[in-house]
Amino acid sequence: MVAIVVASIGAGPSYSAPRGGFADFAGSWSGSGRVDSAGGSETIRCRARYGVADGGTRVEQHLVCASASYQFDIECRASEAGGRVSGSWSETTRNVSGTLAGTLDGGRLQAVVTAPIFSAGLSLVARGNTQEVVITPQGNDVRQVSIRLRRG
Numbered sequence: 001m002v003a004i005v006v007a008s009i010g011a012g013p014s015y016s017a018p019r020g021g022f023a024d025f026a027g028s029w030s031g032s033g034r035v036d037s038a039g040g041s042e043t044i045r046c047r048a049r050y051g052v053a054d055g056g057t058r059v060e061q062h063l064v065c066a067s068a069s070y071q072f073d074i075e076c077r078a079s080e081a082g083g084r085v086s087g088s089w090s091e092t093t094r095n096v097s098g099t100l101a102g103t104l105d106g107g108r109l110q111a112v113v114t115a116p117i118f119s120a121g122l123s124l125v126a127r128g129n130t131q132e133v134v135i136t137p138q139g140n141d142v143r144q145v146s147i148r149l150r151r152g
Contacts, residue, residue, distance in 0.1 A: 020056025021080050021104040024126040033133070033147030035070050042067050046147050048131075057081065063133070065147065080104050089113055 046065035078087025090097035102111025121136040129151040
């Protein structure tokens with residue numbers, strides 16, 4: 001009887017830690033999609049890794065994709081506060097870097113990435129173990145990159 005009372009006193013109330021919007025993206029992902037360009041469309045294969053910190057309010061992303069004609073290697077660091085996202089990114093195969101700004105709500109990131117010579121719309125949507133990535137460059141021969149990834 002004493003052990004039961006002590007155990008219930010020691011347990012105390014339980015509180016869940018706040019969970020930031022990037023928590024849905026944590027882990028390793030892989031999959032494929034399409035690159036639509038002025039010259040046509042082709043299949044692309046991708047791998048992504050998301051390191052999430054500070055309860056899901058910070059993320060480091062590494063996305064590598066390749067097809068017969070295209071290759072890109074993107075690293076991004078971003079933070080979220082109150083649904084607003086800001087950060088920086090770099091694409092190593094073209095030696096381009098810039099900023100990221102947007103919103104994050106319910107596993108859906110809508111953002112714009114910019115650099116002095118490049119800008120693109122970015123949409124990331126995570127639902128369970130599936131993620132959809134859409135990159136829409138502006139003023140480029142690539143019109144859109146659409147990728148479907150699976151966690152694991």
